[in-house]
Amino acid sequence: MTSSKGLPFQKTIKQLRAKATHNLAMHHPHAWHVIKQEEASLDHFVHETEEMAAASALTGALLIGGVSADSVVQAQIIPPENTPITENITIEKPSMPIHATLSQTLRRTVPATPQKMDIQTAAIVSQKIKSITKITVSSELDGMTLNTDYGYMGAEQHLPRFPGDTVADHESYKASGITPKTGAFGYFADTQDSLTKEMIEQEKYYMAVQSFLSPQWDGSGMHYKDWIQYRKVLVINPINGKGVVAVVGDAGPATWTEKQ
Template sequence: MYDFRTKLKLKSIEAQSDFKKNFPEAHQFLLGKGLELKNLRQYSAKLISAGAITGSLLLTSPVNINQLPAPIEINNKNLIPQENFINILQKLLPSEVRPLARDEEKRLEVIISDILKIKSKATLEGEHLNTVYGYIGAEQHLKRYPGDVLENHGPYYKEGIAPGLGAWGYFAKSKTDLTSTLEETEKWYSVVQTLYLPDWNSRQPYLRDWYKHRKLLIVNTINGNAIVTALADSGPAAWTGKHFGGSPEVMEYLGGARYKKGAVLVFFVDDPENKIKLGPVVYNDLSGKDLLKI
């Protein structure tokens, strides 16, 4: 005679066999999920236990709630967008310039997209600068074609024109080949330290082509002025203490005639369809008020 435990086991095996025979598709589905009929009772017990624990946590008063970071209010209706943007940057950015952590970069991406309406990324197509938070310095005009001279780069003559070429050479083969698009590229050009990228030498010529005239969003972290630029040179040298550079026009817009160095954010512009124009981002138009300059 079989004892009661043995009878139950045989009944279980019989039930499993009937289930496999009558419901083959359901049986295969469970196997695909890593579930077996003989262990369903154990799975059910675990689910019930997990539910009980979750319920107790929900009913328990939270502790150390004051230690949680305060949420950042992105849309403050009492401030014009640029004032709001400045306040948020002051709360999020460290007091000293340094490379940011990935979670810090992600929060800034969301805020920039929401307020400036520019989709930007710290990492784009797998590429990332050594830092997105650093100091920018003033650069000279670049020669756009053979024979180009400073007099062709008004009205900002004070910075002069670089004696050499940018990292990608001339913008056009001749003056007649210089299109309005290429004129804008040189006018609003920026500089980043591609030469210090850890894989710059090992991934040529791909990186050289990828970075050429790549759109970059530069934000003055003090006054909130933002501008879309085109990468056209490599530098500055590490010993200068600067991480980025901007054309005379870029620097004038970011901080005015006396602006030679300052803390900025630099993000890639995610613009696969090339719809975003180079130049100033006047996002205060959203509120119908004049652009704030500090």
Template sequence: MRKTQSHNQHFLFLKDQVAAYQSQAKQGFKDKHPRATQWLEKRQLDVGKIRQQSQRLLTGATLSSLLLLAAPQAPSPLPQATEQRRLARVYLISAQDIKSRLAEALALLVPARVGHPDPDNEIQVSQVIEENLGIKVKFELEGQRLNHSLGYIGYEQHLARFPGDSVRLHDEWPEAEMAGGLGAWGYFANSAAELTPKLEAMEKYYAVVQTLYLPTWQKDLKSLRDWYKYRKVLVINVQTGAAVVAAIGDAGPANWTGKQFGGSPEVMHSLGLGSSHKGKVLLLFVDDPTDQVPLGPVKAPAQLGPPQEV
């Protein structure tokens, strides 16, 4: 009997210790992440029971995206995006969850056909992307609009970055080989010595868009060539939500190919299309006047640091 009482007392002591530790950890989270705590409390989610409530958390996050889509609205700041990236940084929402939710939201907004979403949906698409990825995008930027924002992307070869460049000098995917000709804007640098990291990234993550089919391409060739040269675009695999920021580096593909865009080997692998060599994507201009958004795969919100204000 005395032994049983001793065990009970020991159990109660350990229980009190665990409860005290949980309370301390919970308070520490609240002190370090007040805005995330407020976000959770508004949704009646207990920080101390977040694992048990993970499904509810994800459902709420998905519903918040769907509510955003309920009716057309003018562009506005999205403080929720800040909170979602903050939650991801403290491991309450995983990078894969962000991608999945983005793909689910886009499925409700983008059509099955090649072309553009309905005009009423374009604002919502841009908002959903900013909400989930923290990157501002536009279907039309500075009066420029591509003939397609939704279409099929194909696997392209490496472009020559400077005279004498060869596939063995490229970091990855040598099996892609070198393109037979130069990109639409020629070499990226006059020599290997002049190839800066920024120019190297432009070739590594280049996209191909059909500038040659723009209505005023021949008429306004000089100004349009300058405007589109290395212009940043965001490419999203609409099936998975995987995204990459690319620089426009070439013109094409031809209409007869059945594709509307092209991507470097690195772009295609970042989108999860390295094996299939083709897939359906959404491609939009990145609104980045101060050049703050880096080229390459869009990192998980947990890795982004402060939200990108561009």
């Protein structure tokens, strides 16, 4: 007659193993995701019955020991006695998205209210943006500046890109309408046939700046206008860290709007 004394113990081990796997996946999805990505499932380091206790201890440390999934967790699975091999398992903290890092960083740096930042603050902001996005930016270029580098923005209408252009010809945001006249720099193209993809993108991602309030405007308005036309600018919302590379396509808004 065959003995079955070992079956209850084996069943208990399997149940504990399944429960440990379930708890790790449910309570620490980030850690479980990393393990699955590296194809290092519990089966990878649990081969023998004795090692099962060590795996359960690791799970218990994650769930009970106060170790959060946001920190780096290192665990050693110690094999049975007389076995010289120790396997290390490292679960690394997931990196933050770029926009989240930008938001967290800029909100600690920019002023509380819209204003022209002082030279030191502007330099710090520029350095932090470059460090995070790898984009080189500056609040001053060729001796030219805007009247402000931190302020409130409002939505604008489409600009006519060529004579006879209508809002129906634009790809999106048709509800915004189109201005009855050209922007400060005239049409983007002389005719619809000469409209290039670059011009379409320039109008699509244009912004208006109060060039008439710039320190360099007085006495050299035309020079400043030529310099700033379609100049690329990086616009970032410090609240959510999201940004866009745009071009200066118009002058405005008026000061009474209380927007910059």
